[in-house]
Amino acid sequence: MNETARKTPVPAPTEPHYREAPNNIEAEQALLGAILVNNDAFYRVSDFLKPVHLYEPLHRKIFEIAGDIIRMGRIANPVTIKTHLGDAKVGEMSVATYLARLAAEAVSIINAEDYGRTIYDLALRRALITIGEDIVNIAYDAPVDMPPQAQIEDTERRLFELAENGRYDGGFQAFNDAVATAIDMAAAAKERDGGLSGISTGIQSLDSKMGGLQRSDLIILAGRPGMGKTSLATNIAYNIAASYEGDVQPDGSMKAKNGGVVGFYSLEMSSEQLATRIISEQTEVSSSKIRRGDLTDTDFEKLVACSMMMQKVPLYIDQTGGISIAQLAARARRLKRQRGLDVLVVDYVQLMTGSKKAGENRVQEITEITTGLKALAKELNVPIVALSQLSRQVESREDKRPQLSDLRESGSIEQDADVVLFVFREEYYVKNQEPRDPHDPKYVEWETLFDKVKGTADVIIAKQRHGPTGTVKLAFQAEYTRFADLADSSFIQYEEH
Known part of the structure; x- marks a missing residue:
C-alpha cells in the first residue's frame, strides 16, 4: 500500500437520515376535494377507508365530518363543513379558505377510488412500520414476562388484524357503523337457506x-x-x-x-x-x-x-x-x-x-x-x-x-x-338399571321406560x-x-x- 493511500483520512460517518412515514398529502387533498364537489365520491371509498387512515389530522377531521353529514342525507360542502371545524388554521390560511381551495382544485369523481386506495395502502404501510419498530424494540429490551414465543404470537395477532380488517388500533366504533353491520347481518339471514x-x-x-x-x-x-x-x-x-x-x-x-x-x-x-x-x-x-x-x-x-x-x-x-x-x-x-x-x-x-x-x-x-x-x-x-x-x-x-x-x-x-x-341421553342411565332377572315384576316397568327413551x-x-x-x-x-x-x-x- 503506498504512503498516500495510507494517509487518506477515513470519511466521517454521515448524519443519520430522517425518514418520514409514508404519506401522500396531495392524494388526501384530491380525495377530499372530490367529496366536497360531489358527495357520491364518499360512497366509492367509505367501505374500506376510515378517518384514521388519513395522515394529516385536519384531513381526518374533514373526512369524518363529511361522512357524518352525507350519511344523514345532507349536503357536505365547504360551507356546511366549516362550521364544525371552528377557528382551525392551515398555516396562514383559514380553514374556510382551505376547504374552498380543496373544492376548487378537485379531481373528477372517477379518480376518487384510486386516491382512496393510495391513502389506504400508505396507512397500512405506516401500521407495518409501527409493528416492525415494536418487534425490534421489544426484542432488544427482552422483558422478563415476554418470552420470544409470546412476542411472535402477539405480532402474529397484530399482523392478522391488519391483514383482515386494515385495523391497527382498537378504540371506539361509531354507533352508525354498528347499526349498518346489524342491518347487513339481517339482509344476509334473509338471503341464506332457512332464513x-x-x-x-x-x-x-x-x-x-x-x-x-x-x-x-x-x-x-x-x-x-x-x-x-x-x-x-x-x-x-x-x-x-x-x-x-x-x-x-x-x-x-x-x-x-x-x-x-x-x-x-x-x-x-x-x-x-x-x-x-x-x-x-x-x-x-x-x-x-x-x-x-x-x-x-x-x-x-x-x-x-x-x-x-x-x-x-x-x-x-x-x-x-x-x-x-x-x-x-x-x-x-x-x-x-x-x-x-x-x-x-x-x-x-x-x-x-x-x-x-x-x-x-x-x-x-x-x-x-x-x-x-x-x-x-x-x-x-x-x-x-x-x-x-x-x-x-x-x-x-x-x-x-x-x-x-x-x-x-x-x-x-x-x-x-x-x-x-x-x-x-336418558337411555344411557336407564340401560344400566336393567333388572338382572327377566321375571322380576319391575322388568316390564323397566322395559316400557327403556322403549320410551331408546x-x-x-x-x-x-x-x-x-x-x-x-x-x-x-x-x-x-x-x-x-x-x-x-x-x-x-x-x-x-x-x-
Missing part, C-alpha cells in the same frame, strides 16, 4: 331454537362421558362443511353463502378416529365394523364413494394434544388467512393448557382458556363450539339432567359462554344470550354416532321463559 341469522348446524330443530351458530359467539357443549358430546360436535362440523357454498367478493376473496369452512381441534381423538366416525355416520356402516374390517363388498363400496365425496369438504383437523390457548389462536388465524374459517370446534376445553402464570391452580387456568376462546371468537368473528366435561356431582343426583351449576367447578365457563348446551337424546339449552332456553329432543343412532331430527311429531320442543 337463519347464523350458520345452520344441519339439525333443523336445533336451528329453530338458536337461529344457527352466531358469529363471535362462544358455544359451550357440555355433558358427562358417554353422552355423545363429540358425536354431536362432529355431526354439526361435518354438516356445516358439507353444505359449504362459496361466494366471490368484489376484492376476490371467498365468503360462505351457505355452510362454512370448519377448523376442528381434536385434542382427545386422532384425525383417523374422527374420520371413521364421520364415515360411519354418512354411510350407515357401524364404526366398530369399519375398525374390525368386518365389511361386505357393498359396505366397502359405500366407504370408497363416501371418502371421495369427503375429500372436497372444507373440514380441517388439528390433532395436537395439550395445545395452549395461544397456540390454538395462532393456528386458527393462520387457517383463516390461508383457507378461510367460518366455525371453530374445540374437543375439549379440559385437555387444553393455559399459560405457566396460572401455575398449579386449574380453575384459574380454565378461566384463562375460556376467556381466551371468547376473545378469539370476537377477533376472528366466527362461532367457537367448545366441548366441556361436567363435574361428577351429576352422577350422585337422582335426576341426572345437567344444570348450569355443574359447570361452576370449571371457573368462568358459564360466564364467558354466550350459549351453553348440555347433551343428555334412540333419543335431549339437547338442553341452559343459557342463550340471544334467545330462549329449553330442550330440543333429537334422535340418536348409537351404532353410527349420529344425531338427527326426530321424525315423530309427538316429541315436542318445550321452552322455558
Whole structure:
C-alpha cells in the first residue's frame, strides 16, 4: 500500500437520515376535494377507508365530518363543513379558505377510488412500520414476562388484524357503523337457506331454537362421558362443511353463502378416529365394523364413494394434544388467512393448557382458556363450539339432567359462554338399571321406560344470550354416532321463559 493511500483520512460517518412515514398529502387533498364537489365520491371509498387512515389530522377531521353529514342525507360542502371545524388554521390560511381551495382544485369523481386506495395502502404501510419498530424494540429490551414465543404470537395477532380488517388500533366504533353491520347481518339471514341469522348446524330443530351458530359467539357443549358430546360436535362440523357454498367478493376473496369452512381441534381423538366416525355416520356402516374390517363388498363400496365425496369438504383437523390457548389462536388465524374459517370446534376445553402464570391452580387456568376462546371468537368473528366435561356431582343426583351449576367447578365457563348446551341421553342411565332377572315384576316397568327413551337424546339449552332456553329432543343412532331430527311429531320442543 503506498504512503498516500495510507494517509487518506477515513470519511466521517454521515448524519443519520430522517425518514418520514409514508404519506401522500396531495392524494388526501384530491380525495377530499372530490367529496366536497360531489358527495357520491364518499360512497366509492367509505367501505374500506376510515378517518384514521388519513395522515394529516385536519384531513381526518374533514373526512369524518363529511361522512357524518352525507350519511344523514345532507349536503357536505365547504360551507356546511366549516362550521364544525371552528377557528382551525392551515398555516396562514383559514380553514374556510382551505376547504374552498380543496373544492376548487378537485379531481373528477372517477379518480376518487384510486386516491382512496393510495391513502389506504400508505396507512397500512405506516401500521407495518409501527409493528416492525415494536418487534425490534421489544426484542432488544427482552422483558422478563415476554418470552420470544409470546412476542411472535402477539405480532402474529397484530399482523392478522391488519391483514383482515386494515385495523391497527382498537378504540371506539361509531354507533352508525354498528347499526349498518346489524342491518347487513339481517339482509344476509334473509338471503341464506332457512332464513337463519347464523350458520345452520344441519339439525333443523336445533336451528329453530338458536337461529344457527352466531358469529363471535362462544358455544359451550357440555355433558358427562358417554353422552355423545363429540358425536354431536362432529355431526354439526361435518354438516356445516358439507353444505359449504362459496361466494366471490368484489376484492376476490371467498365468503360462505351457505355452510362454512370448519377448523376442528381434536385434542382427545386422532384425525383417523374422527374420520371413521364421520364415515360411519354418512354411510350407515357401524364404526366398530369399519375398525374390525368386518365389511361386505357393498359396505366397502359405500366407504370408497363416501371418502371421495369427503375429500372436497372444507373440514380441517388439528390433532395436537395439550395445545395452549395461544397456540390454538395462532393456528386458527393462520387457517383463516390461508383457507378461510367460518366455525371453530374445540374437543375439549379440559385437555387444553393455559399459560405457566396460572401455575398449579386449574380453575384459574380454565378461566384463562375460556376467556381466551371468547376473545378469539370476537377477533376472528366466527362461532367457537367448545366441548366441556361436567363435574361428577351429576352422577350422585337422582335426576341426572345437567344444570348450569355443574359447570361452576370449571371457573368462568358459564360466564364467558354466550350459549351453553348440555347433551343428555336418558337411555344411557336407564340401560344400566336393567333388572338382572327377566321375571322380576319391575322388568316390564323397566322395559316400557327403556322403549320410551331408546334412540333419543335431549339437547338442553341452559343459557342463550340471544334467545330462549329449553330442550330440543333429537334422535340418536348409537351404532353410527349420529344425531338427527326426530321424525315423530309427538316429541315436542318445550321452552322455558
